[in-house]
Amino acid sequence: MNIAILGGTGKEGAGLAMRWAQAGHSIIIGSRDAERARGKAAEMCAASKTKAITGDGNAAAAALGEIVVVALPATGLGATLPETREGCRGKVVVSTVVPLTFGGPRLFTPPAVGSSAEEVQSLLPEARVVAAFHHIAAHELADTEHPIECDLLLCGQDAKAKETVAELGRSLGLRPIDVGALTNAGPLEGITAVLATINRRYKLKNSGIKITGL
Amino acid sequence: MNIAILGGTGKEGAGLAMRWAQAGHSIIIGSRDAERARGKAAEMCAASKTKAITGDGNAAAAALGEIVVVALPATGLGATLPETREGCRGKVVVSTVVPLTFGGPRLFTPPAVGSSAEEVQSLLPEARVVAAFHHIAAHELADTEHPIECDLLLCGQDAKAKETVAELGRSLGLRPIDVGALTNAGPLEGITAVLATINRRYKLKNSGIKITGL
Numbered sequence: 241m242n243i244a245i246l247g248g249t250g251k252e253g254a255g256l257a258m259r260w261a262q263a264g265h266s267i268i269i270g271s272r273d274a275e276r277a278r279g280k281a282a283e284m285c286a287a288s289k290t291k292a293i294t295g296d297g298n299a300a301a302a303a304l305g306e307i308v309v310v311a312l313p314a315t316g317l318g319a320t321l322p323e324t325r326e327g328c329r330g331k332v333v334v335s336t337v338v339p340l341t342f343g344g345p346r347l348f349t350p351p352a353v354g355s356s357a358e359e360v361q362s363l364l365p366e367a368r369v370v371a372a373f374h375h376i377a378a379h380e381l382a383d384t385e386h387p388i389e390c391d392l393l394l395c396g397q398d399a400k401a402k403e404t405v406a407e408l409g410r411s412l413g414l415r416p417i418d419v420g421a422l423t424n425a426g427p428l429e430g431i432t433a434v435l436a437t438i439n440r441r442y443k444l445k446n447s448g449i450k451i452t453g454l
Numbered sequence: 455m456n457i458a459i460l461g462g463t464g465k466e467g468a469g470l471a472m473r474w475a476q477a478g479h480s481i482i483i484g485s486r487d488a489e490r491a492r493g494k495a496a497e498m499c500a501a502s503k504t505k506a507i508t509g510d511g512n513a514a515a516a517a518l519g520e521i522v523v524v525a526l527p528a529t530g531l532g533a534t535l536p537e538t539r540e541g542c543r544g545k546v547v548v549s550t551v552v553p554l555t556f557g558g559p560r561l562f563t564p565p566a567v568g569s570s571a572e573e574v575q576s577l578l579p580e581a582r583v584v585a586a587f588h589h590i591a592a593h594e595l596a597d598t599e600h601p602i603e604c605d606l607l608l609c610g611q612d613a614k615a616k617e618t619v620a621e622l623g624r625s626l627g628l629r630p631i632d633v634g635a636l637t638n639a640g641p642l643e644g645i646t647a648v649l650a651t652i653n654r655r656y657k658l659k660n661s662g663i664k665i666t667g668l
Contacts, residue, residue, distance in 0.1 A: 347637065348637075348638070377667075393648065419648050419655075420561075420654075420655060424648065424651055427644030427645060427647045428648065430640060430645075431645060433638060433641045434633050434638065434645070435665075437633050437634040438668065440634075441634060446667045447665055447666065447667040448667055449665060450664045451661055451662070451663060452603040452661065452662040452663065453594075453603060453660045
């Protein structure tokens with residue numbers, strides 16, 4: 241699969257890019273700065289020992305991807321996504337965005353619409369948005385020799401889009417679990433606040449979650 | 455320990471009551487209707503083969519408990535808690551409340567204050583509120599022969615209160631995990647929406663969660 245990762249120069253996006261490249265997918269890293277994306281892509285090819293990662297501006301990357309992954313900061317969605325709307329039309333768009341505010345009175349700070357994934361859907365109304373990959377620690381992704389000890393929880397309106405994302409997860413060795421409609425994205429994004437707090441409190445970098453009884 | 459459980463005639467409260475009675479604690483079930491609480495307590499003594507469960511009205515139960523567990527429906531807090539305020543003064547109060555709305559447009563529906571636990575704190579301002587026990591399925595609690603396959607995630611402002619609640623969890627064989635301040639209660643309560651959706655979608659009754667990497 242051709243996978244565009246908007247915000248792919250960040251830790252989480254870069255970790256997914258390297259894991260997917262090693263699993264045989266082709267990756268286009270998107271950034272506001274196309275040159276920066278190309279430079280990062282070259283570094284990531286070297287680090288992952290593949291030639292499968294290229295870079296471009298966000299709008300060009302979105303147009304090139306068969307699947308588009310939004311790995312942007314929660315506060316940057318409104319500034320970046322409108323220019324990618326045409327490129328995302330009709331496509332599976334994966335939101336990994338987590339609305340966390342560090343250093344404020346409250347860590348989990350979802351937008352009024354309920355979740356960052358629902359904000360992505362409102363900015364890309366023709367996209368088939370699936371919320372997923374919020375819980376896989378960037379540190380866990382970066383250590384590419386090591387299997388990832390975390391379930392893949394995902395939600396969205398479109399069953400076929402969810403199956404495509406589940407397959408992307410299986411290609412990384414993850415167990416996908418369907419958590420219903422996109423209105424459940426807030427609770428999924430909130431779990432990242434739980435894991436971030438556990439990481440800080442117990443001096444970890446890679447806590448994750450597994451569903452039991454399944 | 456003497457543990458009062460407000461809303462202890464509901465499934466989750468009753469399951470906790472029986473497990474704690476078997477672990478050697480004394481339980482006072484609270485209900486709006488003291489007679490109903492006494493009847494339920496007698497049934498629960500028979501079912502758990504203990505004599506450790508009694509019943510009373512909510513305010514009397516709260517006054518009798520060393521620890522008070524709030525296992526009320528999310529929509530009933532404002533009607534019930536004010537009469538228990540004196541009984542809860544200075545005590546560890548555990549909120550197991552989850553703000554879910556079944557059959558509406560959105561399953562997870564926290565109050566404006568951020569979480570049901572924060573609503574409990576606002577109604578019981580002198581209590582030492584800890585949010586916990588949201589994820590242990592009632593069905594899992596009821597099957598008392600069986601170890602509970604789920605972690606105990608808890609949060610609150612008062613470290614000693616959290617340690618008391620952690621000990622209550624250990625007495626049921628659970629691993630307690632400290633998830634920081636009470637402002638993280640929303641994300642903890644939201645996990646119950648995730649588990650309820652998984653139960654429905656995969657035809658389960660007792661999905662739970664475990665934190666990995668810890």
